[in-house]
Amino acid sequence: MSGTVRQISVVLDPSTPYFLRVDWAEDLGAGYTLALSDGSSSWIGEVPEEEVTREAKELGVKREKYVEDLHQALTGGGESGKGSGGVAEKEEYLFHLSPDHGCLSYEKKTQIGVLVSVGAVELHPAPDPVELNREMIGHTLEHSADLEAENRRLQEKNQTLRQEQQHILADLEQHVQDIETMEGDLFSRFIMVLNEKKAKIRALQDTIRHFQQQLDQGVEEQENHRVTGVTVKSKAGDSIKKDQKEEDDLPQSFHPSQAPTVLIRDVSSQTSSMEVTVSDSKDVLPSCKHGLCYPQSPESKVKKPSPDQK
Incomplete structure (x- = not known):
């Protein structure tokens, strides 16, 4: 069983504070009970599940949306929900109490000033207003104690999360320093290896250039030898031809041997x-x-x- 107690004001008598207590089993869509008190008198009322479903159908909205609006009206104060664009909309909820305190209705005033009925409940005088007021005060104190305990629990959890965050930040800073040191070491090694590769490349280029020069020199020498050989052969051929010509000029009857x-x-x-x-x-x-x-x-x-x- 869940319930809340809150202070409201009615439109016809805004100077008089009223205390509204709402109790429900699962959610407000499954039915809920109301208790209204002005400090001296008390009234009670009940809204069954069938009434909630009927109200949702009459308004032409989905049951979930209607239950959400109902919860905001009875327990959530005067602000509710988000618009279609994801921006929070400020919605004001107004309570109307009949002069004989026999009916309490609640409406939603949208941002453009349109009043939308959320629901209404028929009230009856409480058989024991003093006891009802005590229950409301006790429920309020109990709810306040629960809120204080939840607040302490959340503070402790927040402190733990803050400490974990500090440890994580310290570890993260250490990891960043280690990464920077590692990157510097790797970069220096990379530069060293790169310089060695450049030196090897230059040495290989010098060797290739030297071999190319030797190859060019060898080709040039071969060309010179070839030209020299052709000249020698031509001279030898000329001398041989000259000797043959001289031998041909000798008398045919001469045999030196x-x-x-x-x-x-x-x-x-x-x-x-x-x-x-x-x-x-x-x-x-x-x-x-x-x-x-x-x-x-x-x-x-x-x-x-x-x-x-x-």
Whole structure:
């Protein structure tokens, strides 16, 4: 069973304070009871669930929306809800009490000044107003104590959350410092590695440049050797052609190898001493010399001496 006690004022007698107590089982949509007191007199009333449903249908709103408005009117003061745009709307709730205190109605005044009926309850005089007032005072004190306990619990929870927040902030700051230190270390290592890579790249570029220069120099030397070889070959060809031309200019009957051949054959055929060989060579050499100076005809070739001449 839940209930609240609040102070209200009626439109016809705003100077007189009234105390309204509302009790319900599950929610106001399942039915609720009212107790109204001005300090000396008390009235009670009851609204069943069927009445709540009927009022919602008559207003043409959903039951949940109607129960929300009803709860704000009876327990939540004069402000309620949010508009369609998500902005809080200020809604004023007005209470009307009949002159004979037999009916209490409540309306909602929207922001544009339109009055919307929320509900009404029929009141009856309380059989024991003093006891009802005591109950209302006791309920108020009990509710105040509950609120104070809830307030202390929320303060303790708030303190715990604040301490946890401080610890989290300290840990977060430590993590940030560690991350910054790690980033600096990693950045310095990265710079070191990058410089090493740059040095290696420069060394490789120098090596490639050196190899390229050597390759270009080798190609140039090969080109020079090739040009030199062609020149040498051309000179050798010219000299060979010149020699061949000189040989062609010699008489056709001249054979330089004939005289030595005759001498060798004479020497090989001798079985006597060196004197005979020398004397034969002296006889042959003038003919060779003569042959060099005067070309001989094919008929005047040196004939091989016969055995009798020897």
